[in-house]
Amino acid sequence: MVFSIPLEALFGGMLLGLSASILMLFSGKVAGISGIVGGLLSLKKHDSSWRAAFVVGMIFSAYIVAPFDFQLPDVSGNNLVTIAIAGVLVGFGTRIANGCTSGHGIIGMGRFSMRSIVATVTFMVTAISVVMFKRMMGWM
16 A cells, blocks of 8 residues: 555645634634534524534535646445434534534644534544444445
8 A cells, every 4th residue: 555645635724724713813713613503593692604614615625626637536426315314413523522624623723622623533543433333334
């Protein structure tokens, strides 16, 4: 097995960090996706314009990087029911963890939040365990 440096992931991570830093620096807001979308869906909040702009920017970012030969993963062969169940489980998990991987892993760990460090370690251990289990069972 040959390991090559995934430049797309490196640059993507750098852009995530940059966007999260800019959002926090100029508005004091945390770039946790579940919190942003949750606040956008909440009728109590009056700060939906920046949340909507953030979500629209995320969606259209695929078009912005298209000239650089960026391609999204092909998920056309996946079962939509499985994807929907996975989405519900992720949403449930973000509620239990008081945030998502982006909020805890990028912002919370950058602020040395103990809750975010524990959450990120939990995310990583769970992800590694699931991949190992799936490979052992021959599902991957």
